[in-house]
Amino acid sequence: MSIFELVRNRRAVFPVQYNDQPIEREFIAELLEAANWAPTHRKTEPWRFKVLMGKKKGELGEFLSTKYQETETRPKQVKIRKLLENPRRAGAIIAICMQRDMNESLPEWEEIAATAMAVQNMWLCCAEVGVGCYWSSPGLIKYMHEFFELAEGERCLGFFYIGHYHEEIPDQTRMPIEEKTIWLE
Structure with a gap:
């Protein structure tokens, strides 16, 4: 599959679609290595990752569920x-985290963008081998410093869920790029 086909075929695969087949630690290490090669302005390499496996995943669910109930005036049972x-x-x-350059030598959005590119690298690697993944960024990420330690200037941008799946992922369409592009000559 060419890189263009891979980009076009990449999809969000949600946790409800995952099966019980485990994800190997070695595969996650490969994903993280791919993430590490994302472009980074001024070589700040702002991406930071915290890998949750085993019982720690359940603890995250307990934390998020409890925090939601504590902070929401009318919590919904389905959520x-x-x-x-x-x-x-x-x-x-x-856990997708971004470490802000302490000297603030570049705009924060550039470090967020670099972190997003690192995640895209992981996502494309998952798509290439048929592993499902999904970037979730619930409002509760602002409380993640209560769940795990964050360094000074580090913040959580969301969670990259990974899982094997069996079902067919539907094709998607996009508006033509011509509707989103202006050529200036």
């Missing part, structure tokens, strides 16, 4: 259940 169950369904979860 409580989803926050609790999705981490358990995943083969692994990678």
